[in-house]
Every structure is written in structure tokens, then in C-alpha cells.
Amino acid sequence: MELRTTYTSTDIDPREARRKAAVLSIFVVGSSLVLSISMGAVLSISVVDALTRATTSWNYARARRRSIAPHGAADWPGLPEDLLLTVMAALDVPSIIRSGAVCTSWHSAYKAFRGLHRLPPKQAPCLLYACDEYGPDAAALYCPSTNATFRIPFPQPPDKSRRFAFSCQGWVFAADEAGDPYLVNPTTGSRAALPPFETIYHGESHYDRDRKNALKARLENRVFRPTVSWAWHSGYHRVAISAAAEVAACTVLIVHTPDQWRLSFARPGDKRWTFLCEEEFQDVLYNDKDGLFYALGLDSSVSTIDLAGPSPTVTMIMRGVSGWCDPTKYLAFTPSGELQQVWRIWSHPHFSVKFMVDADAVDFANEYGDAHNLNEPDANDDDEQKTSEVTTIKLLIFKVDIGRQKLVELRDIGDHALFLGYNTAMYFSTKDFPVFKPNCAYLTHDCFDFKPTLPTDTGIWDVNKGSMQKLQDAWPYMYSWLDLPAPIWITPRF
Numbered sequence: 158m159e160l161r162t163t164y165t166s167t168d169i170d171p172r173e174a175r176r177k178a179a180v181l182s183i184f185v186v187g188s189s190l191v192l193s194i195s196m197g198a199v200l201s202i203s204v205v206d207a208l209t210r211a212t213t214s215w216n217y218a219r220a221r222r223r224s225i226a227p228h229g230a231a232d233w234p235g236l237p238e239d240l241l242l243t244v245m246a247a248l249d250v251p252s253i254i255r256s257g258a259v260c261t262s263w264h265s266a267y268k269a270f271r272g273l274h275r276l277p278p279k280q281a282p283c284l285l286y287a288c289d290e291y292g293p294d295a296a297a298l299y300c301p302s303t304n305a306t307f308r309i310p311f312p313q314p315p316d317k318s319r320r321f322a323f324s325c326q327g328w329v330f331a332a333d334e335a336g337d338p339y340l341v342n343p344t345t346g347s348r349a350a351l352p353p354f355e356t357i358y359h360g361e362s363h364y365d366r367d368r369k370n371a372l373k374a375r376l377e378n379r380v381f382r383p384t385v386s387w388a389w390h391s392g393y394h395r396v397a398i399s400a401a402a403e404v405a406a407c408t409v410l411i412v413h414t415p416d417q418w419r420l421s422f423a424r425p426g427d428k429r430w431t432f433l434c435e436e437e438f439q440d441v442l443y444n445d446k447d448g449l450f451y452a453l454g455l456d457s458s459v460s461t462i463d464l465a466g467p468s469p470t471v472t473m474i475m476r477g478v479s480g481w482c483d484p485t486k487y488l489a490f491t492p493s494g495e496l497q498q499v500w501r502i503w504s505h506p507h508f509s510v511k512f513m514v515d516a517d518a519v520d521f522a523n524e525y526g527d528a529h530n531l532n533e534p535d536a537n538d539d540d541e542q543k544t545s546e547v548t549t550i551k552l553l554i555f556k557v558d559i560g561r562q563k564l565v566e567l568r569d570i571g572d573h574a575l576f577l578g579y580n581t582a583m584y585f586s587t588k589d590f591p592v593f594k595p596n597c598a599y600l601t602h603d604c605f606d607f608k609p610t611l612p613t614d615t616g617i618w619d620v621n622k623g624s625m626q627k628l629q630d631a632w633p634y635m636y637s638w639l640d641l642p643a644p645i646w647i648t649p650r651f
Contacts, residue, residue, distance in 0.1 A: 234260045241266035246277055250344055250649035251300055251307055253277075271651050281590045282576050282583060284601075285309070285324065285343060286644035288636040298343060298649070299635050301592050306636060309343045323396035324580040326443075327650025328404065330396040330411075338393065340404060340425065344649045349404045349425040354392060356429035357413050357421055394418065397441040397450055397581065399464075408464050410441050410450050420452060422464055433462070434471055439486045442581050446494060453488045457498060457514075457564065459557060476562050478518035484553075485603060489575065489582035495556060498564060499577060501600070502551040503614075519555070520565045549625055552598055552618050570596055570620055578615075579603045580646040596620045599628070602643040615644060 241263060245253050257267025281302035288297045291308050298307040323330040328340045336354040341347070395412035410422045411430075420433040420441070440453040441462075450462040456477030463470040484500040491497060554575075555564035574593040576583045578601030587595040598618040616625040629635070638644050 234262045238266045238269060242270055245270045248277060249280055249300065249302060250651065251298065252303065254344055276650060279589050280648050282585065282646045282648050284644050285647050286638035287642055288638050290636045297636055301632065302590050311343065322393040324645045324647040325396050325398045326400060327648055328398060329647065330393065345651060351409060351425060352423045352427050352430050395440050397443045399443050400445040412438050412441055418455065433469055440488050442488050444490060451488050453486055453498065457486065474559055475557055478564055479514045487577055487582045489584065491584050498555045498557055499582065500553040501549055501577065504548045504550045518563055520563055522566045522568050547614050549600060549614055549618065568621065574599060576646045578646055579643065583648065601645055
């Protein structure tokens with residue numbers, strides 16, 4: 158199939174127009190060919206624009222002589238590999254993988270590109286979720302930047318008795334039927350085994366004496382007994398993975414719930430998890446700029462963890478400021494390297510949360526008193542909604558001022574979008590990815606207390622207005638996801 162593109166602008170050289178038409182032809186044709194393979198994936202105009210920019214240095218005469226006949230059929234399989242590598246460097250990872258399925262020569266170029274161990278510089282987050290359309294043996298990967306959905310074969314895919322545990326550095330931390338964890342790259346299928354669940358400190362406390370039933374979880378007016386499989390998977394709360402070219406060289410740090418929110422770490426191939434310390438934590442992340450892990454305590458204290466030396470070193474760099482842990486808390490680094498805390502406060506249908514903080518250690522923007530009840534529901538809250546689902550009612554973003562030992566509330570994150578859920582918190586520039594709204598947080602459900610029983614709370618939080626838009630309303634063309642497991646954000650990688 159040949160695409161003919163007409164340029165009417167007098168500012169474009171005819172040769173440049175023909176070169177641009179050729180590039181557009183390549184990938185429109187490529188998309189058509191891959192369409193039948195990838196079940197509906199289509200490149201967006203923004204990606205095509207990126208392709209055009211990426212090939213501005215390509216010599217038109219050489220491309221025309223070697224691969225493109227202006228008035229005849231184009232020899233798409235005959236495109237030179239160096240041109241394909243240049244173009245792939247401008248694509249997101251799902252589109253690169255898709256282009257490698259077009260033909261043998263393009264697949265060779267794709268393998269060569271992967272061998273370079275070079276990710277394109279700007280990768281947008283995608284949403285990984287389970288849906289009825291793809292059945293029990295696969296998951297859906299939705300790419301908002303291209304409006305494309307991919308069917309991802311998933312080993313032992315999550316269902317209502319299990320979940321995606323976490324995503325970090327392009328990997329998904331998941332677990333098999335026995336609850337033993339592993340890392341999987343959903344875009345390539347690569348896997349790396351991790352030590353079994355039973356080697357985690359006090360992992361046996363998750364079960365009754367017969368090891369047949371999970372311990373009961375009480376929800377005020379009801380008692381929920383999760384399946385054994387669900388209990389295994391609920392044992393993992395947060396995950397951080399060190400950056401490494403090869404997954405076998407990485408270190409995995411987890412917050413696990415047997416024995417109350419402790420930290421353990423391991424490397425692929427280890428026999429056991431190594432218990433780290435007695436303190437309790439809610440979030441962890443890895444900073445590739447200094448090679449340290451950062452851990453967020455239940456009291457909002459922050460510690461650095463050095464796992465690169467002969468023995469682990471834990472150093473507190475920010476004191477605790479709060480007395481209880483009901484808000485879901487995250488650590489995040491901004492693109493400029495600023496350390497932040499984010500508190501996500503829920504409206505629980507079964508009880509009201511009172512959350513007290515040290516007023517001398519937190520600088521709120523304006524509206525709170527000295528004793529802060531941060532989860533006080535508004536008078537106009539929908540009572541019916543509060544009895545049927547968990548809802549985000551506040552999102553507080555703080556700069557961690559280590560010098561002053563204070564948290565300073567921010568009311569604006571500028572031209573950035575923040576992605577939170579069962580993933581490492583991520584910031585992205587909305588100038589690079591205009592499909593995302595500036596000064597907004599994209600949230601997926603990760604309310605630990607109620608994840609087995611209630612619908613997911615997923616949407617776009619406007620930081621300035623303090624309001625939530627349902628994600629289904631913003632992206633209506635996605636397949637509907639299952640309430641369980643909750644969707645997760647992931648930045649694809651090779």
C-alpha cells in the first residue's frame with residue numbers, strides 16, 4: 158500500500174516534502190501491516206511527527222536510490238537498517254516492538270536496536286490492567302500518548318484472587334499461585350525469579366495453624382476472609398528496584414505486611430530475603446542519581462538505605478511528623494531532583510480517620526488549624542457514595558525540606574503530571590506528553606485496607622482545584638478494566 162502526502166506550504170522544499178512523505182508512508186504502512194498482528198495498535202500523529210523529526214539528517218537521495226521508488230511500489234523490507242534504527246530511537250517502546258513484527262528485515266533492525274541497550278529518551282507511562290476482552294491469559298497495556306491498546310500475554314495473569322503487586326523501572330513485581338514473587342517485563346516477557354514468600358521475615362504469620370486459610374481481616378461491621386492466594390499477594394505492599402542494565406544485577410527492596418510493614422531485600426537468584434530493620438515503613442523508592450534507596454516511615458520520617466556496601470546502612474534524614482498512618486503516603490523525586498512526600502487521603506465507607514500531625518514540623522499552605530484532622534469529610538459529601546466505595550478526598554503534596562526538618566505543602570506542580578498507585582511515583586512533563594493534563598495527578602487504586610472488597614478509585618486529580626475526574630470519563634475508548642486487580646502505571650522498557 159502506498160500513501161501519497163501533499164504539502165501546500167511554500168516553505169517546504171519539494172525534496173523535503175517527498176522525504177517526509179516517504180517517512181509517513183513507511184509507518185502508516187507499517188501500522189497497517191502490524192494491525193492484524195497487534196490487534197488494533199495504531200501510531201498517533203505525535204509519533205509520526207517524532208519520526209519525521211528523527212530523520213531530518215537522512216540523505217534523501219540515498220533513501221530514494223536504495224529503497225523508495227517515487228512512482229512505483231515501495232520496498233519497505235529493503236529500507237536500510239541505519240534509517241530504521243534512527244526512526245526507532247524516536248518511538249516509544251510498544252511502537253518499537255510492534256515495528257519489529259512487520260517483516261524479517263525490520264525484526265533484525267529491532268533486535269539490533271535492543272542490543273544497543275539504549276532506551277528512547279522520553280517514554281510515557283502506560284496503564285496495565287486486566288479486562289474481559291483479553292480473557293484470563295493476558296492483560297491490556299493502554300498507551301495514552303498513542304491511544305493504542307496492546308494485548309500482553311501474561312504468565313499466570315492476575316484475577317480476582319490475585320493482583321499485580323507493583324511496577325518499577327519497567328518491571329512488574331508479581332507472584333505465582335504459591336505466592337512466590339518474580340519480576341516480569343510485560344513488553345518482552347523476560348522473567349527473573351526472586352526468593353520465595355516463606356523466606357520473608359515472619360511470613361508464616363499470615364496463616365492459621367493448618368496453613369490452609371488466611372487470617373481474618375475485620376472491617377467494622379463485617380468479617381472478610383480472603384483466599385489464601387489473595388493473602389499471599391497482599392503480603393507485598395511496596396517495591397523499589399535499583400537501576401541496572403541487566404535485571405540479574407539489580408537489588409529489590411520490598412515493604413511486606415507480614416509482621417507489620419517491614420523491609421527486606423534480595424537479588425534475583427538469592428535463596429532468601431534479607432530482613433533489614435525493625436522500623437515500619439510505607440513506601441520505598443530508588444534514586445539512580447546517588448545510588449541510594451529512600452524509605453518513608455509510617456510517621457512520615459525519611460531514611461536513606463545503602464545496599465551497595467558490604468553491610469546495609471540505614472540513615473534517617475527527615476524526622477517523623479505524624480502520629481498515624483491512615484493516609485496512603487508516597488515518596489517522589491521531581492525531574493529537578495527535589496524530594497517530595499504525597500499524602501492521599503481516603504473517605505472510608507466504614508469509619509472516619511483522625512490524622513494528627515506536628516504543627517511545628519509541617520507548613521500547610523493556608524487552610525488547616527494547629528490540630529489537623531486531614532480526613533474530615535466535607536458537609537456536601539455524597540453519603541450514599543461513602544457507603545459503597547473508597548474515594549480519594551484530598552491529595553497533599555509536600556516538599557521535604559531536610560535542612561529545616563519540615564514538610565512544606567505545595568499547591569502547584571506546574572507543567573507536570575504525577576502518576577501514583579501500585580507503582581514508583583513518577584513525574585512527567587506535559588510539554589513532552591501533551592495528552593496528559595498539567596498540574597494533575599493520575600491515580601490508580603491502592604487503598605491497602607479495602608482492596609479486597611470495594612471498587613477501585615482511579616482518576617485524574619486536579620491539584621489546584623482539589624477535585625477528581627474519573628479516568629473512564631477522560632479516556633472513554635479504553636476497554637473497561639476489572640475492579641480487581643486494580644490497574645497499575647508502568648513505563649515500558651526492554
